[in-house]
Amino acid sequence: MDGGLRDNDISKIVDLDRAHIWHHLVQHKPFETGEPRVIVEGKGMRVWDQKGKEHLDAVSGGVWTVNVGYGRESIANAVRDQLIKLNYFAGAAGSVPGALFAERLLGKMPGLSRVYYCNSGSEANEKAFKMVRQIAHKRYGGKKYKILYRDRDYHGTTIGALSAGGQDERNAQYGPFAPGFVRVPHCLEYRAQWDLSGEAYGKRAADAIEEVILAEGPETVGALCLEPVTAGGGVITPPPGYWERVQEICTKYDILLHIDEVVCGVGRTGVWFGYQNYGVKPDLVTMAKGVASGYAAIACLVTTEEVFDMFKDDASDPMNYFRDISTFGGCTAGPAAALENMRIIEDENLLQNTLNMGERMVDNLNALSEKHEVIGQVRGAGLFCGAELVSDRKTKDPVDEKLVQAVVADCMAQGVVIGATNRSLPRLNNTLCFSPALIATSDDIDHITDAVDQALTRVFAS
Numbered sequence: 001m002d003g004g005l006r007d008n009d010i011s012k013i014v015d016l017d018r019a020h021i022w023h024h025l026v027q028h029k030p031f032e033t034g035e036p037r038v039i040v041e042g043k044g045m046r047v048w049d050q051k052g053k054e055h056l057d058a059v060s061g062g063v064w065t066v067n068v069g070y071g072r073e074s075i076a077n078a079v080r081d082q083l084i085k086l087n088y089f090a091g092a093a094g095s096v097p098g099a100l101f102a103e104r105l106l107g108k109m110p111g112l113s114r115v116y117y118c119n120s121g122s123e124a125n126e127k128a129f130k131m132v133r134q135i136a137h138k139r140y141g142g143k144k145y146k147i148l149y150r151d152r153d154y155h156g157t158t159i160g161a162l163s164a165g166g167q168d169e170r171n172a173q174y175g176p177f178a179p180g181f182v183r184v185p186h187c188l189e190y191r192a193q194w195d196l197s198g199e200a201y202g203k204r205a206a207d208a209i210e211e212v213i214l215a216e217g218p219e220t221v222g223a224l225c226l227e228p229v230t231a232g233g234g235v236i237t238p239p240p241g242y243w244e245r246v247q248e249i250c251t252k253y254d255i256l257l258h259i260d261e262v263v264c265g266v267g268r269t270g271v272w273f274g275y276q277n278y279g280v281k282p283d284l285v286t287m288a289k290g291v292a293s294g295y296a297a298i299a300c301l302v303t304t305e306e307v308f309d310m311f312k313d314d315a316s317d318p319m320n321y322f323r324d325i326s327t328f329g330g331c332t333a334g335p336a337a338a339l340e341n342m343r344i345i346e347d348e349n350l351l352q353n354t355l356n357m358g359e360r361m362v363d364n365l366n367a368l369s370e371k372h373e374v375i376g377q378v379r380g381a382g383l384f385c386g387a388e389l390v391s392d393r394k395t396k397d398p399v400d401e402k403l404v405q406a407v408v409a410d411c412m413a414q415g416v417v418i419g420a421t422n423r424s425l426p427r428l429n430n431t432l433c434f435s436p437a438l439i440a441t442s443d444d445i446d447h448i449t450d451a452v453d454q455a456l457t458r459v460f461a462s
């Protein structure tokens with residue numbers, strides 16, 4: 001840390017934070033006696049807190065975001081230059097970085113051709129839901145309005161996005177939700193709903209989606225919204241055979257496939273987009289976190305030309321377009337940062353690094369599972385890994401989440417920030433989460449898993 005803030009300055013910041021800030025995701029009672037954490041600086045894979053303590057960040061800013069690491073001057077410079085030239089104009093008009101980034105992004109997404117800019121993952125998903133509803137009105141007399149979502153998936157924090165939320169603890173106390181959202185079963189074989197395995201399990205889990213469609217009436221179902229790899233619901237990598245069948249089902253019943261790439265998007269799994277691991281052809285794709293690695297707020301909803309065309313087929317009808325705006329979707333900082341972010345990933349060969357380091361992380365975690373009975377299963381795709389903790393490998397009973405949090409706290413005390421599923425699913429907040437920046441080195445990965453090894457040893461010693 002460069003000591004830019006003197007000791008008395010930083011203690012004032014902590015006091016101000018405690019007095020005025022309503023933090024995300026945490027309870028505040030403990031701050032009455034203890035200090036809230038303030039992160040002051042970041043460089044590469046590391047951040048420094050108010051005490052000057054260094055942390056190796058194994059969760060890319062806490063929530064899978066800072067894909068290219070901290071302190072990237074070239075992104076800061078690109079944003080600065082753009083802000084001086086033009087900071088903002090509403091998205092009814094175009095912008096130079098908006099057009100350039102769209103071209104670069106679409107070059108990574110064959111079959112898709114239109115980019116709608118907004119600010120957050122939740123908002124991008126809301127836009128997609130609105131498009132599906134409008135298409136239902138335009139094409140199907142309002143009938144094909146239902147949106148299917150999956151148990152354990154998450155699509156955002158707004159009431160519309162929570163209506164498509166498959167995480168019951170996250171949703172609890174925020175209802176009633178919007179009508180027209182219907183849940184389908186999850187596909188996690190480790191918590192199997194059917195007595196099958198491998199590809200047979202994957203196909204069966206997808207068939208369960210078809211069963212829901214048939215029960216609802218295919219003529220009422222407009223879209224299916226899925227995470228390619230479920231993130232906060234437990235790092236769920238889909239079983240083989242699942243996605244092929246999902247695609248078939250969508251085609252069979254004329255259902256739009258909306259893939260939520262808010263976590264997987266822009267490199268997290270070692271390919272540009274998570275769906276590209278499975279050969280899927282989506283109609284709508286949403287993305288946010290890694291698009292500009294948190295250097296500016298940006299989210300994108302990307303569609304096929306076919307979807308786009310449905311909103312411009314009758315120019316004589318003044319209602320016939322996507323009547324939507326996102327004020328800050330017109331900020332130019334987002335696409336300017338995103339362009340430079342993408343250049344960095346390409347020039348530094350970070351997709352390949354993600355594959356290599358992801359493999360190392362899964363190998364290390366699997367090695368730990370030989371030593372620590374409490375690791376029930378290790379799952380992962382690229383630098384997006386999870387280790388589910390159980391009190392008994394046979395029954396798969398989850399460990400008490402206080403113990404999961406104790407592991408996270410022990411790593412934090414060692415100066416390594418890891419994550420865990422939290423207030424997501426009743427009884428199943430038991431998966432440790434790892435998502436280091438795509439620049440991670442072998443030493444970083446070993447450092448993270450060594451810290452986990454020590455933490456598991458201490459927490460489950462007795």
Ligand SMILES: Cc1ncc(COP(=O)(O)O)c(C=O)c1O
Pocket residue numbers: 063119120121122123125154155156157227231232260261262263288289
């Ligand atoms: C899969 C997924 N979709 C959507 C969102 C919502 O994104 P945001 O917090 O930017 O609204 C998240 C956030 O964690 C997410 O994990």
